[in-house]
Amino acid sequence: MDIIFYHPTFDANHWISLLQRQLPEARIREWRSGDNGPADYALVWHPPVEMLRGRTGLKAVFALGAGVDSILSKLKKDPDLLPAGVPLFRLEDTGMAEQMQEYAVSQVLHWFRRFDDYQALKLQAKWEPLADYEREDFTIGILGAGVLGGKVAESLVGWGFPVRCWSRSHKNYSRIKSFAGREELSAFANNTRVLINLLPNTPETVGIINSELVNQLADNAYVLNLARGVHLVEDDLLTALDSGKLKGAMLDVFSREPLPAESPLWRHPRVAITPHVAAVTRPAQAVEFISSTIIQLDKGQHPTGQVDLQRGY
Numbered sequence: 001m002d003i004i005f006y007h008p009t010f011d012a013n014h015w016i017s018l019l020q021r022q023l024p025e026a027r028i029r030e031w032r033s034g035d036n037g038p039a040d041y042a043l044v045w046h047p048p049v050e051m052l053r054g055r056t057g058l059k060a061v062f063a064l065g066a067g068v069d070s071i072l073s074k075l076k077k078d079p080d081l082l083p084a085g086v087p088l089f090r091l092e093d094t095g096m097a098e099q100m101q102e103y104a105v106s107q108v109l110h111w112f113r114r115f116d117d118y119q120a121l122k123l124q125a126k127w128e129p130l131a132d133y134e135r136e137d138f139t140i141g142i143l144g145a146g147v148l149g150g151k152v153a154e155s156l157v158g159w160g161f162p163v164r165c166w167s168r169s170h171k172n173y174s175r176i177k178s179f180a181g182r183e184e185l186s187a188f189a190n191n192t193r194v195l196i197n198l199l200p201n202t203p204e205t206v207g208i209i210n211s212e213l214v215n216q217l218a219d220n221a222y223v224l225n226l227a228r229g230v231h232l233v234e235d236d237l238l239t240a241l242d243s244g245k246l247k248g249a250m251l252d253v254f255s256r257e258p259l260p261a262e263s264p265l266w267r268h269p270r271v272a273i274t275p276h277v278a279a280v281t282r283p284a285q286a287v288e289f290i291s292s293t294i295i296q297l298d299k300g301q302h303p304t305g306q307v308d309l310q311r312g313y
């Protein structure tokens, strides 16, 4: 079996040696421009069109991340980016759920324990104990209840918060309230105090965190955007922060990355920012998932993780 690998920044040698350990029989190489040699599988991130053009003999292409929005948006502009009929797989969890849980739980607890208020008081040298927040007033609403959103929901239930999620179809959770479809979005938003976004970027989800949605949240709500910048209408967020509807926001992703220095988000006192690091690809776990998927495909099985190109995730 021949495997080609391309990533603009990852250490290809490290990935190839991890893959070789899992798939000792495979011939694995870093793809470079001009390489038209044989390939059964391709592992890619931001691949040049030349890499996969016409490779209809591939058994699968693996995206080296959870979100496939960038590859699908480039595919719309250039249908040669992926060979027709070849399945595209994405990473499912591979260590990202744990990272998302760490991020979401730590920030929810930060807001719940009013560390944002105490930081503001500290800057005024004020010693002032504040009233505690109650968990029942701290409903967490998670947009997207997939591989990552589902795990984040479970961890917040473990901390005793009321948790609800919103997805395309209803989920059968015992302690998480499930809402589905546009018709239930308002009911989901109503009384949500912390809105966490873990949706994929598709034409249906772009701009979903806008004034209309934010105005339906509980007063003094918070927004945690962990998915993609285009989900959030940044001007609407700033308006809601300045009107007092929102108490704070923590953003990991932005419609333009890196976030330009002139963005008012950098200077807003109630906006916290991280540079798209909520959950990064972990090579060893990703390689384990990819190798096991390859083995299943070679046996004619139907592993999970295949992207539905029509649905867009």
Ligand SMILES: NC(=O)C1=CN([C@@H]2O[C@H](COP(=O)(O)OP(=O)(O)OC[C@H]3O[C@@H](n4cnc5c(N)ncnc54)[C@H](O)[C@@H]3O)[C@@H](O)[C@H]2O)C=CC1
Pocket: 066, 067, 068, 091, 092, 093, 096, 143, 144, 145, 146, 147, 148, 149, 166, 167, 168, 169, 181, 182, 198, 199, 200, 201, 202, 204, 205, 226, 227, 228, 252, 253, 276, 277, 278, 279, 280, 313
């Ligand atoms: N900030 C970061 O570092 C990272 C961000 N991400 C983002 O997180 C996203 C989610 O990842 P996974 O949980 O693995 O995806 P997933 O595909 O397992 O879950 C997606 C969820 O969104 C729901 N959904 C999709 N379209 C919908 C619609 N139109 N209406 C209602 N619900 C809808 C699905 O029902 C599902 O519950 C990725 O697509 C990626 O953009 C992923 C990894 C790292």
Ligand SMILES: O=C(O)C(=O)CO
Pocket: 064, 065, 066, 067, 068, 276, 277, 279, 280, 281
């Ligand atoms: O895997 C993804 O989709 C990411 O955003 C990685 O940072």
